[in-house]
Amino acid sequence: MTNRLELRRGMSIMELVVGMVILAIIGMALTRIMVSQARYFDHQKTANRARNVSRGPLNRVVSDLRMVEAQGGIEAASATSVTARVPFAIGLVCVTNSNGTQISLLPVDSAMYAAPGYSGYAWRDGQGQYHYRMAGSFKDDNAGDLAACTASGVATLTANKGKVVRVTPKMSDTASIGTPVFLVRIIKYEFKPSVAIPGSVGLFRTVVSTGTEEELSGPYANDAKFRFYVGSSTSPQAAPPADLSRLRGLELNMTGLSETTPRGAIERQKAPFVTAVFFKNRLN
Secondary structure (H helix, E strand, O other): OHHHHHHOOOOOHHHHHHHHHHHHHHHHHHHHHHHHHHHHHHHHHHHHHHHHHHHHHHHHHHHHHOOOEOOOOEEEEOOOEEEEEEEEEEEEEEEEEOOEEEEEEOOOOHHHHHOOOEEEEEEEOOOOOEEEEOOOEEEEOOOOOHHHHHHOOOOOOHHHOOEEEEEEOOOOOOOOOOOEEEEEEEEEEEEEEOOOOOOOEEEEEEEOOOOEEEEEEEEEOOOOEEEEEEOOOOOOEOOOOOOHHHEEEEEEEOOEEOOOOOOOOOOOOEEOOEEEEEOEOOOO
């Protein structure tokens, strides 16, 4: 037994060196695979974040702009900002007197209705055109004016979250019983330097009458902008028309950027995103 143990040989230096070389080769291959996978996942993560920059605020922007009336809904426009009169409640005129004009509103989203920033109202004349009065105030009159609407033959839907409101100053004589009317807020959307991510561009939403500003998302590429559909044209143009009543829609170029540069890259990931919003109540 002792002789057999004495005859057993250990590992030679050469065998040890060969084993270490093989282990190093395998280790280098595994390291390259891990680095490659880490870069791939980093690229995927930053690309997803770049796409989410544009997708995040999309519903908010579109829900506002798609309600804008075609011929008088835009107050100001440029390549980087749009100021719109955004309807938030619609109804019918019940009666107009020295105290103002009473309106029976259709049921509305309670959060939208209760949000601050009332700017004015608009009513439609017999030719289908809307007239704006950007002044005054409104208040609920459910307690005392249901009877006035009923007497005028205008149904009220207060049991279904509808409202009866009074707006002041009163509408002109061109607005009679049953005239469609809506209440509006002036909302400004703007691409400008981001506060949340310095050195980049952010998308801001401002309620003009209150001055409340909110950065919806960022960062965006420096070429993020609005383009404009004018009249019956199917192609957007870079500059808004001098007569904003000819605007019929907006194209939103919202190329999102990742917040960081992925490993192995020299610049942040980009996610090109373009969509269009067309206004309501077009007569042409």
